[in-house]
């Protein structure tokens with residue numbers, strides 16, 4: 158879980174930083190999007206790097222879901238008979254929503270690819286002009302798209318908060334002081350990532366990016 162999660166998080170950090178280039182203007186953002194397709198050339202043919210990245214991310218997502226399933230099955234097998242009196246343990250909202258949060262994020266990514274990568278669900282859908290696609294997507298009259306993205310990204314934030322904390326634990330963090338630090342670091346990380354993503358649709362919605 159931790160290793161595949163870290164790989165996916167690395168993508169999320171790089172993608173968020175790339176999205177922020179929207180504030181540098183249309184030419185610069187579109188240039189960046191085209192550069193992504195040329196990445197690895199001339200060593201690799203055009204778009205090969207992108208396809209390798211897509212394959213790696215797909216395998217990481219499948220392995221992440223696989224590991225989650227194995228852990229859930231193992232947890233159930235360890236306690237096949239339900240507790241007669243289940244002790245109330247304090248489990249926060251982020252921890253309780255990992256499974257459904259993951260499903261929502263997966264559905265969002267499928268929608269998002271059809272929206273901003275293939276352009277099928279985008280009002281402009283011009284592969285040569287990703288800046289225009291983003292601006293058309295989050296236009297004020299399409300406020301419901303921004304709302305949907307916001308809900309998905311907040312769900313991602315909860316998932317990342319608990320995921321990052323669990324990864325710190327899996328990777329060896331043990332002491333109570335370390336646990337407090339791990340919780341705080343996971344919260345800060347999730348908030349920064351959510352803010353970095355949300356600032357783009359809200360900048361378009363409010364006319365800051367047009």
Ligand code: HEM
Pocket residue numbers: 172176190191193207211262266269270273274287291306310313354355357358
């Ligand atoms: C408001 C926030 C976001 C914006 C504005 C945004 C923007 C974009 C754009 C413009 C593209 C197309 C890039 C291109 O083809 O040149 C893209 C692709 C993509 N985005 Fe996002 N994105 C956002 C959030 C997310 C989130 C939260 C995730 C994951 C949970 C995500 C995952 C992806 C993936 C997997 C691709 C496809 C990359 C590829 O072509 O291989 N995005 N995004």
